[in-house]
Amino acid sequence: MTTKFIRIFMLSFIAIVIAYPQFASAMAEVTSFSQSTGTVAYQGNSVPGYVTFELKTSEPTRGYILAVGNGVQTQINLSTTDFKTVHKVDWVPWDDTKKTPLPAGEYQLKAYLSDQGYNQMQGYPLGKLTVVSEANPKPLFDQVSINPDVFSPKYGGASTVQIPFNLNRPAEVQLSIWQNGAEVFAGNKMKLLPGSHSVSWNGTDKAGRVVADGAYDVNFNYIETAYNYPATRQSAQKAGTITIKDGEYNIPLWRLKEVVTDAVFTSDVISPDGDGVNDTVTGQFTLAETAKVSIYIANAAGAHMKNVVTEQSFQAGTHTFVWDGTDFMGGKAVNGNYYIKVMVIEGANAGYISFMDSVSFEGGYEVKALQPEKRVRIITETAKLSVYPMGQGYTAVKGDTFPLISETIENGQYQVLVKEGVSGTINASDVELVVETVPPAVPNTAEYTVVSGDTLWKIAAKFNTSISEIVTLNNLDPNKYLYIGQKLKVPATVSPEPVPQPVIHTVQSGDTLWKIAQRYGTTIDAIVKANNLDPAKYLYIGQKITIPSTTSTPEPPAVQPVIHTVVSGDTLWKISVKYGTTIDAIVKANNLDPAKYLYIGQKITIPR
Missing domain, CATH: 2.30.30.40 (SH3 Domains)
Structure with missing residues (x-):
């Protein structure tokens, strides 16, 4: 009976081993163990602030290393879930239980491992580690610089500021930019090893728009990854300050000109009085590429009067809009000139471009300065x-x-x-x-009474003087029309004067070549030649225009004039170019007012 029982037991055990071979396997062995340093300090300085352990086993295992010494024992996790044959961890000498740095002293290192067959390795000796105290522990980041510390970010992120730094312990690092207590930018999170690194910032916020000028704090958000249980909440260290100056906060003008090539009104006057004539005005804008835009009617100060097109995407080409002469609240605009202002939207960025073509609002309230002027x-x-x-x-x-x-x-x-x-x-x-000074007496003046058809240009030519002289003598606004019967002072005699040197005029809102020529008593042709301009293109605000001397060579007498019939699109400039003459010669030959538009079918005598 005894022999038979033993045989049955042995056969049963063999069957179990065959069915469950892990019961028959031996516990995995430690094949190698190494540590990056034998002496470590919390945060470190003269000695490292962390240690790297690498433990290899013959079979996949999981578990921890136990550091025992000085009445303290603390776990160093290798792997709590996954079975591995190679375990590599960075560790800061930190007591997870007391939440304090590990006391100075010598610690024995022992392995506690389990394999996939649930075999246990308890207290396998690995060696020892010495922990010391440092008088001046290192911060996580040092050797930080910001280059440049005064930065002018460009539209599209073409330029960046570089922020190199040294990392003293393993960490997850994120660049963070703050202003006035709010985070305006956060970079990508990066898990980094100790050593030299660099991050960059192109001067944009979280939405990708260039930030406004001002001072910004540069911070590093971080989580130190060498702790046994890394934090889940970031800490922060201030790295320095950067000043944003002259940043392209709005889409720059060069880009706006690429997108919007032109914007004009199709008529000169709007007078919404309900008579069916000029009650509205139509405008058109031309895009060189598909774009999202808003169209505004703006006054001479650039302030928005009405939004006539609200954030719409348009294909490349010419598109139209209509303005009914009202403001944002539906009220009637005041008398004056109004302009087209286009806002271009590209992602989080926007910018405005204004065009010089204007429409005159008539029949409304007129804003006037005190008279006499103060x-x-x-x-x-x-x-x-x-x-x-x-x-x-x-x-x-x-x-x-x-x-x-x-x-x-x-x-x-x-x-x-x-x-x-x-x-x-x-x-x-x-x-x-402003304290007004008494102007010096002007000798040798005469009085002239305005008659039908008179303009400042005609009167100046009649008395062999300049428009600017008449404007100065009479304190006139050259943009306003004369009226029949108006009394004007004109020079009685004009002595030859030396040729004046050119002056520089800065283009302002509402300026045209005609207005500038009127203001300085010169001609459109003279300004065009002095500045090598294309009169068919619009001036832009801030443009510098050289004003030549008002002395000019008289036009030769007209010989064998021809007659030109005005067609759609004609201007005095186009006609003068076509026939190889000048605007002034055509004006004189036809007694024209250059401030008025030509009409289709009009007969123009062309001096040759």
């Missing part, structure tokens, strides 16, 4: 004005002057004429009253 001058470096309509912003600079609409100071502000047809208010503390 002005105020800006005495601060910059001053903010609140302008029509809806109190929009307008910035003036030191030295700018504005005519008063009222001498009364209300709520600490003057009411001024900002631009033609645009009223505004400005703080009285930002201005001073």
